Amino acid sequence: MIEVDNIHKSFGNAHILKGISTTFNKGQTNLIIGQSGSGKTVFLKCLLGLHEPEQGTISYDGKAYGKLTGDERRNLRQEMGMVFQGSALFDSMTVEGNVRFPLEMFTKQSKSEMQDRVDFVLKRVNLVDAHHKFPSEISGGMQKRVAIARAIVMNPKYLFCDEPNSGLDPKTAIVIDNLIQEITEEYDITTIINTHDMNSVMEIGKKIIFLKDGLKAWEGTNKDIFKTENEAVTNFVYSSDLFKKVRQMYLEERN
Amino acid sequence: MNYVASIGSYAIMIKEVFKKPTKWRIMRSLILKEIDELIFGSLGILIFISFFIGGVVAIQTALNITSELIPKNLVGFATRQSIILEFAPTFCSIIMAGKVGSYITSSIGTMRVTEQIDALEVMGVNALNYLVFPKIVALLMYPFIIAVSMFVGILGGWMAATFGGHSTSADFAEGLTLDFMPFHVTYAFIKTLVFAFVLATIPSFHGFYMKGGALDVGKASTTSFVWTSIVIVILNGILTQLLLG
Ligand SMILES: Nc1ncnc2c1ncn2[C@@H]1O[C@H](COP(=O)(O)OP(=O)(O)O)[C@@H](O)[C@H]1O
Ligand SMILES: [Mg+2]
Numbered sequence: 001m002i003e004v005d006n007i008h009k010s011f012g013n014a015h016i017l018k019g020i021s022t023t024f025n026k027g028q029t030n031l032i033i034g035q036s037g038s039g040k041t042v043f044l045k046c047l048l049g050l051h052e053p054e055q056g057t058i059s060y061d062g063k064a065y066g067k068l069t070g071d072e073r074r075n076l077r078q079e080m081g082m083v084f085q086g087s088a089l090f091d092s093m094t095v096e097g098n099v100r101f102p103l104e105m106f107t108k109q110s111k112s113e114m115q116d117r118v119d120f121v122l123k124r125v126n127l128v129d130a131h132h133k134f135p136s137e138i139s140g141g142m143q144k145r146v147a148i149a150r151a152i153v154m155n156p157k158y159l160f161c162d163e164p165n166s167g168l169d170p171k172t173a174i175v176i177d178n179l180i181q182e183i184t185e186e187y188d189i190t191t192i193i194n195t196h197d198m199n200s201v202m203e204i205g206k207k208i209i210f211l212k213d214g215l216k217a218w219e220g221t222n223k224d225i226f227k228t229e230n231e232a233v234t235n236f237v238y239s240s241d242l243f244k245k246v247r248q249m250y251l252e253e254r255n
Numbered sequence: 256m257n258y259v260a261s262i263g264s265y266a267i268m269i270k271e272v273f274k275k276p277t278k279w280r281i282m283r284s285l286i287l288k289e290i291d292e293l294i295f296g297s298l299g300i301l302i303f304i305s306f307f308i309g310g311v312v313a314i315q316t317a318l319n320i321t322s323e324l325i326p327k328n329l330v331g332f333a334t335r336q337s338i339i340l341e342f343a344p345t346f347c348s349i350i351m352a353g354k355v356g357s358y359i360t361s362s363i364g365t366m367r368v369t370e371q372i373d374a375l376e377v378m379g380v381n382a383l384n385y386l387v388f389p390k391i392v393a394l395l396m397y398p399f400i401i402a403v404s405m406f407v408g409i410l411g412g413w414m415a416a417t418f419g420g421h422s423t424s425a426d427f428a429e430g431l432t433l434d435f436m437p438f439h440v441t442y443a444f445i446k447t448l449v450f451a452f453v454l455a456t457i458p459s460f461h462g463f464y465m466k467g468g469a470l471d472v473g474k475a476s477t478t479s480f481v482w483t484s485i486v487i488v489i490l491n492g493i494l495t496q497l498l499l500g
Contacts, residue, residue, distance in 0.1 A: 104278075
């Protein structure tokens with residue numbers, strides 16, 4: 001569980017996050033939605049400790065980040081996995097090398113233990129015959145799977161995904177969403193996903209927070225999002241005619 | 256750009272590079288890879304250029320000796336002095352700022368814009384140590400290729416002078432040993448080591464702290480080349496005054 005209390009983040013004069021508070025629960029997919037440029041990535045990087053907020057606290061299962069020592073922060077880092085927007089695989093390493101990297105860096109496992117773990121997670125993300133390929137030689141969807149495998153190889157307690165299905169075709173996007181959700185439930189991870197993909201919102205939005213102008217403008221589940229009267233949310237979520245119709249049908253069906 | 260702030264961030268970067276080292280087993284393979292890329296990968300171009308510059312220095316010197324009063328051994332002497340004192344350590348370093356420097360800036364810059372550096376940091380890796388330290392260590396071998404460059408430059412001078420009919424082998428050889436001061440070689444290698452550090456760190460700085468996208472990687476490489484060259488030229492002036500002045 002991650003608790004966020006009133007965090008502020010600025011770059012120079014640009015006040016990006018203006019006091020956000022919320023709670024992200026364990027074993028479920030938590031979504032952060034909002035327009036491009038609304039600060040989703042900045043928020044995620046604050047949660048990851050890549051950006052230091054000027055104000056506010058973030059607690060990881062009760063441990064406030066600001067109160068941790070350098071060593072404790074480092075240990076916490078190793079309990080986090082991150083799937084970057086562009087996958088951020090190391091181009092100089094093979095698929096296997098990328099997944100093995102955290103193990104080599106931070107564990108004392110033997111070669112064969114590492115290999116077993118790498119084979120296991122690559123199989124878990126349904127990637128079986130790309131072990132020795134380089135990132136530039138595989139498709140975007142496969143790169144995402146490798147990024148997920150690398151993020152979970154150390155058994156993280158917290159998983160962060162920045163627009164995990166941007167740049168993927170709709171079908172692959174759903175497969176990746178479902179994979180993240182399965183893994184989250186299977187390993188009881190606190191997962192936080194940035195997205196502006198409405199399919200993801202409907203499919204895996206167990207908890208959704210909507211960012212607008214640096215503030216949390218709304219929060220709820222994918223069920224609530226059909227019913228909400230919050231104009232900012234409905235304007236954003238139902239910006240396409242298709243989704244407007246879906247919402248109407250849903251509401252009519254309920255009445 | 257704010258120069259003072261940049262110098263400050265550069266100093267902080269250098270401090271970070273030496274903190275929280277990467278596991279030796281991994282670092283060792285990174286160092287070997289960089290030696291291959293930065294040192295052996297530059298050997299060919301430096302040999303090629305040194306050979307011809309050495310030759311041209313010899314020919315130019317010979318062509319400018321018009322008076323019978325000037326001894327014939329001047330060709331060898333002038334070739335040796337210009338190659339050892341300036342061409343090999345300084346001029347080669349400017350070439351390296353183009354070759355190795357732009358490689359370093361673009362490879363680190365690409366890792367920055369594709370969030371690979373963020374990925375390292377999220378895992379808790381000291382990205383500066385991981386990326387920059389092996390380059391600094393690899394470039395400790397830079398004096399080795401400069402020694403090769405000196406040798407080949409002088410060889411080029413000798414071949415141009417003798418086969419071009421500008422000097423005899425004996426005169427050239429006499430010039431090579433004339434008034435030889437071992438400290439000149441020491442001076443050249445001190446400069447080389449300082450430039451090696453500059454070549455490893457300034458391009459890394461420009462790559463590591465860059466912002467933007469693919470286009471900006473190209474711009475950062477150009478800026479990095481300009482600054483690396485400027486710093487080398489300025490340090491060359493300072494070191495020459497300090498060591499020989
Ligand atoms: N490192 C940074 N320095 C300065 N401004 C930044 C930085 N990172 C993000 N921003 C700014 O913060 C705003 C929010 O960006 P971001 O979080 O990437 O949006 P999103 O992920 O929601 O599309 C943007 O206006 C962006 O320009
Ligand atoms: Mg973003």
